[in-house]
Amino acid sequence: MDAFEYVAPRTLDEAYAAMSNGKTTALLAGGTDVIVQLRENRRHADQVLDVKHIPELMALKITADGGLSIGAAVPCAVIYENAEIAAKFPAVIDSASLIGGIQIQGRASLGGNVCNASPAADSIPSLIAQDTRLVIGSKSGTRELPIEEFFAGPGKNNLQPGELLIQLKIPAPKPRSGAFFNRFIPRNEMDIAVVNAGARIQLADDGETIADAKVAIGAVAPTPLVVPAAAQALIGKPANEETFAAAGEASAAAATPIADMRGSVAQRKHLAKVLTVRALRGALERAKENS
Amino acid sequence: MTTVERPDYKIIGTSPIRPDGAEKVTGAARYAADFKPAGLLYGAILRSPHAHARVIKIDTSEAAKMPGVMAVATHTDLPAAADKVEAIGESAVNLKELSSNILAHDKVLYHGHAVAAVAARSHFEAEAAARAIKVEYELLPPVLDVRDAMREDAPLLDENRHTKVMGGQTSDKPSNIASHNRFEDGDVEKALAESDHVVDREYRTRMVHQGYIEPHSSTAMWNSDDTIQIYTSTQGAFGVRSLTSQVLAVPLSSIRVTPLEIGGGFGGKTVIYLDPVAAVLSRKTGKPVKISMNRTDVFEATGPTSGSYIHIKLGIKDGKIHAVDATMAYEAGAFPGSPVGAGAMTMLSPYDVPNFRLNAYDVVVNKPKVAAYRAPGAPAAAFAIEQAIDEACKALKLDVLNFRDSNSSREGVKMVNGVAHPRIGAEETVQAALASDHWKSPIEGPNRGRGVASGFWFNAGMQSSVIAGVNPDGTVNLIEGSTDIGGTRASLAMQLAETLQIPFEDVRPVVADTDSIPHNDVTGGSRVTFATGLATYEAGMNIRKQMAERAAKLWNCSEDDVDYIDGELHCKKDSTKTLTFKEMAAQQARTGGPITGSASLVARGAGGAFATHIVDVEVDPETGKVEILRYTAVQDVGTAIHRAYVEGQIQGGVVQGIGWALNEEYFYDEEGHLRNSSFLDYRMPTTLDVPYIETIVVEVPNPGHPYGVRGVGEVPIVPPLAAIANAIEDATGHRFTELPISPRRVVEELNQLS
Structure with a gap:
């Protein structure tokens, strides 16, 4: 050093x-x-x-429209210890509560996790599935972009020189919608995801048909991936195991993983399917609770 | 469960608070990296980025000019070491190879091999300067797998190495096979042919690390009178003294080694890496120099244990093990010295096997030189044989524990090296497992299974010395030279307290430096509580004798008329004449001065340890993850001195075994780069990955020790690998013969992924 x-x-x-x-x-x-x-x-x-002394980056609040605004440097523990956020944005908590161990969570922020741009980052698929927008500031003003457009490669983000991530904005959950994030790690703690997956679904008025959906997977490509084919396999279909399996297959097909010390190609493609299905099951349960 | 009536011990078998506990809990205890003498310089080591290369040129000129840099060293600063073998406890090292491992000579033989070193005013300056050293390499093809290394056309790590075979002969052609040994009895071919059932299978394990929490650290001060002081983290201060003196070609007595507290070793801190380098840098600068490894250094360049290939043919006839034919090849790393011999000698020890032929190969590969790791060689051997036995039992519909009981080794049965077992507790552990609540409880539910396995470890004796001095207040200083790695201050102090029949708290154990106590062999081989315990017992008996002599003088009676009962001296002929231990201690000054008991010995009669483990698992077929639901470890411990520490040793061994079975492995890419040299990617179990490990302590006293002590630290790591593999087979119907049985391997197998 x-x-x-x-x-x-x-x-x-x-x-x-x-x-x-x-x-x-x-x-x-x-x-x-x-x-x-x-x-x-x-x-x-x-x-x-x-950046921890800049008020905008340390602010955490549920906004008037029911959305969640997370300052880029707010520690994970502050997020998951907020009961209102935990109730309204459980998929954010899914991620915030499993990044690192407890000591790490007292310091680590979602903004940092996003800017670090690891393909295996545990906050990103969850934030993508929830249509998160990033507020980026510089001398010449601020700009916003959807989080999925932020990543340029392993460890690389699209911040320009002089730019700073200020805030993450998650829109208010729609009625009959739910989001869920899960990952696979060989141990039960202190590990990096072999694959992870986030999903959001919104049920139609009938409470059975999927009206809207979004699936994102991680650690299977140079950047976290949105899987439009998975959403297509879900939207307009009944929310059941058969539909979820089709979405899982779409995730497996979209995955272009590498083989390394954390997993093989075949294992990662398989897990992309398994974790997508499990994320959808969790999202469905939450959507039903939110009806 | 005990096999003989237990003597009425006062201290032995209890679990007092360790003498070094408060300091360690509060952080006051001083470890090697905490040691900071005045004027300290910091060393850094440049390591090879290549697995196999010739070193053409090392240019240190730029580095020497960097800010803060005080000295630079390469192998040319180490004298040419003798090409001879030095014993260090359970293993042995060739000094020339040791020197080449400490700083590479003409070749680098593994990723992380030390090439050059720098001393600077700060750690960061030293690191920056080390990076500025320019090394020109000629790349050579690496050999990473034990079987590839054995091929005739394999690239050679050393063109002058020939295979040593039993009887002192060597092969004509050079080879990566450093040695080939054979253990044989009976007629294996005939016995296999006449067996009812034969299991024929190959097993593979990967190189794994002990994973001690404290990285290696050493501080050396080369004084102007050519005496050298070394403050280091080691399992054996006397081994550090001896090896360092030979690598540096300085007199043994010129070096004083002070062992600081040790944050784990498990066998990995029985050899030296940093001490001579720090000493050389200190000589060049006239200042103390400290070198500390980081975790990557520890993984890349210390001594893990071997990866292995074992091919077994196991023949069963009439419910008995009739024949075993095995080929065993262990990776030694860059220099010879794998524990394949111990693997071969332990593999069949739990059983009575009439016909066997074990071919054992020690093979060099482009990975770090292995060091001892808890029961070195035995876990991989047990992984193979205990799975083969499980497979045979299932094929023949035999109960796996009853089979082990009826085939068990016992007193008089010969090990494969021809030595007959003395009184051992092999059957007793199997029988205790059969009687356990765990075995009697059903295992139910989908994807769940149960496995068992047994294991053996020799345990060691070797040399120990202690000095016990009685203080005027009746406490006793116990000065020992065995570094305390597993609670031995407590287990030795307890034995002295038992011998003197005084309170445990009245014994003050101190681990001394190499100038302050006669020679002690390494803390390893589960030997300290046994061997240093034996010396402690003798020193205590010596104190009792001196006290009796003095009481006899005070009482004008014969020494034979003085009894020592419950820590009190009594005159047989006059019941009014008694002296407590404290009273006698207070009288030292006017009865002949301080009373000191000491003992130095070579301990013979180390009792072997046997273990049988039962484990329940649940496998997630979608992810391949294996959860350990329940684990029971049964072990013959001889006599448990400190009961809680005995249980802790058993639990610790099991946890390391769980990691080895499920996730741990050295992961190399094709060029021989170690890719997972961190605790993030080298996955040892966390507390959340293991259940409470239940222990069943069997006590078959070792006849070779006055209190019946057997070493307990090593054998608990022997059965887990196979027990878990057997449980996974029971749960899934798939037999995994290659470690680790990681989620990747399981999910690929269960889902037939390519």
């Missing part, structure tokens, strides 16, 4: 100023990824910019 400067701006403007001083900057929220990367010389930075 090389020496670096530490800066802790109090406002967005201070942050933007520090980010345009010509130095290589690493953004520090919880630090659970970036500190390890710096220590192990996998990343070098002239300055580390701690």
Whole structure:
């Protein structure tokens, strides 16, 4: 690890100023990824910019329209310990409560997990399935984009120089809808997903037909993947095992995994199917509770 | 369950709080990485990015100019070591190979092999400078798998290595097979031909690491008078002294090794890696130098245990094991010395096998040189034979535990090395398993199954010394040279308290440095509670004798007329004359001065340990994940000295076995790069992955120890691999003969994925 400067701006403007001083900057929220990367010389930075003192990045609230707004540096533990959020956005809790161990969850943020852009990130498929939008700021203003357009490759995101992720915005859940996230890890804790999957479904008025759906899977491609074919297999069909199996097959077909120390190609394609089906079962249960 | 009436022990068999407990719980205990003398410099090591390459040139000129850098070292700073073998407890090392492992000479033989070292004012400066060392390599093809390495056309790690065979001969052609040994008795071909049923199967295990939490760390101070002080994390301070003196070609007595607290070793801290390098850097700088490994260093470049290939033909006739024909090949890593011999010698020990032929091959591959790991060699051997037995029992519709009972080894049965077992507890553990609540409880439900397996470990004796000094207040300082890795301060202090019949809390155990106590062999082989315990007992008896002599003088009677009962001296002829231990201790100054008991010995008669385990599992066929539902470990412990620590040793061995069975493996890519050198991707079990491990402690006292002690630490890791594989077979109908039985392997097999 090389020496670096530490800066802790109090406002967005201070942050933007520090980010345009010509130095290589690493953004520090919880630090659970970036500190390890710096220590192990996998990343070098002239300055580390701690964003935890910027109010916008630490704000967490359910907005007037029933949506959820999560500051990019809010720790996972703060999110899952909020009873109202846990009741209204259980799929967010699915992710926030299993990123790292308990100590890690006291620091690690969803914003950091998203910016770190791991193909196996445990928050991302869940956030994609819930139509999350990202609010990105820079000196010249803010922009929004759907989260699935944020990823450029393993460890690479689409933030431009001088840009900062401020906020994640999840729209209010629609009636008769539910979302669910699950992953497979060989151990029961302290592990990286071999495959993970998030799903959201909305039931029609009849309470049986799927009116809308979205499926996203992780660790099966260079970036987390939306699976439109899975949604097509679901929308307009009855919410049952047969339909879910067809969506699972669509996920398996969409998966283009690598083989590495965490899993084989055949295992990952198979798990994409299994976890998609399990995510859909969980989403259905929540959709019924939300009717 | 005990086989003989237990003596009326006061201390033995209880579970007092360990003498070193408070310091360890509060964080006050000092480990090697905590040691920071004035003027300390920090060392860093440059390691090979290649699995197999010739070192053409090492250029340290840039590194030497880096900020904060005080010295640079390569193999040229180590004297040429003798090509001879040195015993270190249960294993042995060739000094030239040890030196080449510490800093590579002409070749690097594995990813992570140390090539050069730097000392600098800060750790980060040292790391940066190490990265600035330029090494020119000529890449060579790596050999990673034991069977590939055995092929005649395999690339050779050492062109001058020839296979050593029994009788001192060597092969004509050079080979990666370092040795081939054979154990044989009876007529195997005939016995297999006449068997009712033969299981013929191949088994494979992968290289795994002990996974001790504390990485290696060593601080050396080479003083201007050429004495060297070393503060290190080790299982054997005397081994560090001896090996370091030979690698550095300095007199043994010039080195003083102080063992600091040790955060786990399991056999992996019986060899040296950092100590001579820190010493050389200290000599060059005149300052103390500390080198600490990180986790990646530990995985890449310390001593895991072998991956293995075992081919077994097991013949059963009339419900008895009639013949075993086995080929066993173990990976030694970069230099010879796998535990294949111990694997062969332990494999059949739980049973009475009339006809056998075991061919054992020690094979070098481009992976780190293996070191001891808890019952080295035995778990892989048990993984093979205990599955073969399970398969045979199922084919012949025989009960797996009754079969083990009726085939059990016992006193007088010879091991494959021709040595007859003394009194052992093999049958007793199987019978206790048969009588257990676990075995009697049904296993029900889909995808669930039960497996059993047995195992054996020799246990070791070797050299120990202790000094016990009586304080004027009646407490006793127990000075020992066995580093405390598994609670031996407590188990030794308990034996001294029992011998002197004084309270456990009155014994103060201290682990001394190599200048402060005579030689002690390594803490390994489950030997300390047995062998150092024997020395402790003798030292205690020596104190009793001296006290009796002094009481006789005080009382003007014969020494024979003094009894030592319940920690009190009594005059047989005058019941009014008594002295408690404390009173006698208080009289030391005017009865001849301090009373010191000591003993130094080579302990013979280490009693072998047997274990039988029962495990229930549930397999998720969709994901391949195996959950351990229930686990019971039955073990003959001789006599449990500290009951809770005995149970803890058994539980710890089982947990490591669970990890080895289900997830742990060294994962190499085709070029020989280790890809999972972190605890994230090298998956040891977490607390959430294991159930409470039930223990059934069987006590068949070892006749070779006054309190009947047998080593307990190693045998519990022997049965789990096979027991779990057998349970998974029971649950799924699929037999997994290759470790780890990871979710990937299970899901691919159950779903027939390509």
